[in-house]
Amino acid sequence: MKPSPLRMGEITAAFDALFPGGDLVYLPEVDSTNSFIRRLPSERIRSGLSVVTDFQSEGRGRRGRGWSCPAGAGLLFSVVLSTPPVAADAVSLMTLAVYDTLGHLGLDPQIKWPNDVLLGGRKTAGILADIPGDLAPGCVIVGAGVNVLRAPDIPEATCIAQWTPAYPDRTGIFVGLLRSLARWQGRLAGDADAVFRAWEAALATVGKPVRAVSSSGVTIGEAIGVERSGALRILDADGREHALLAGDVSIRGDFTSA
Numbered sequence: 001m002k003p004s005p006l007r008m009g010e011i012t013a014a015f016d017a018l019f020p021g022g023d024l025v026y027l028p029e030v031d032s033t034n035s036f037i038r039r040l041p042s043e044r045i046r047s048g049l050s051v052v053t054d055f056q057s058e059g060r061g062r063r064g065r066g067w068s069c070p071a072g073a074g075l076l077f078s079v080v081l082s083t084p085p086v087a088a089d090a091v092s093l094m095t096l097a098v099y100d101t102l103g104h105l106g107l108d109p110q111i112k113w114p115n116d117v118l119l120g121g122r123k124t125a126g127i128l129a130d131i132p133g134d135l136a137p138g139c140v141i142v143g144a145g146v147n148v149l150r151a152p153d154i155p156e157a158t159c160i161a162q163w164t165p166a167y168p169d170r171t172g173i174f175v176g177l178l179r180s181l182a183r184w185q186g187r188l189a190g191d192a193d194a195v196f197r198a199w200e201a202a203l204a205t206v207g208k209p210v211r212a213v214s215s216s217g218v219t220i221g222e223a224i225g226v227e228r229s230g231a232l233r234i235l236d237a238d239g240r241e242h243a244l245l246a247g248d249v250s251i252r253g254d255f256t257s258a
């Protein structure tokens, strides 16, 4: 499908109304929106700073992988958030914003632990968090990549265009994402567990037989729930319980989930 330009006038107007005091930067092209923020002088890395681009030459994914998307075919966006009391909630907040945005388009998304958003069991969006540490204490950079018009040519991936008869409007979808993000920020401010509960409820992984790969190796068993920290609880065949804070999980028997 032909790329569509982002209508930055519309986006900026929505952003300014939703995030008073925030700062939205548009870059036609950048290596990575998360990396761009990390390179800024520390006084600029503060809550509300957001960066959106049409193309990343070195988009980054979780666990050292890349994230590639043809120019003008996806949403590539990062925002600086104040670190919530449970750090994982910052990532879940963005995940829920993407999840709700797809739901508002009439689609039926799912979340695969920890933060992949799926359509029809295939990955449509991924979220990456960077902690800038001493550069900006108390802040976390959360980036989202959403495949809108094109998906990488692998069976595990899909894009919004494959699920809607209408031509997906990147600008409208992005404004919807900003609205959802603001709504979830408001909910988190009023109830420290609201994001966790919604994320937990939307997880497609729980209750399924899984194969998990993490720094401690491979764990095979059944996903039986999540801890408040965001860790995935897996019960293996010997009845031993494992808690996985980071890693890749595939739902066994489902070739589409990597």
Ligand code: BTN
Binding pocket: 031, 032, 033, 034, 035, 056, 058, 059, 060, 061, 062, 063, 065, 067, 075, 076, 077, 078, 116, 125, 126, 127, 128, 143, 144, 145, 146
């Ligand atoms: C994943 O591996 O699932 C996470 C992918 C995150 C991609 C987004 S695109 C915007 C932001 N900038 C990056 O370099 N990565 C994130």
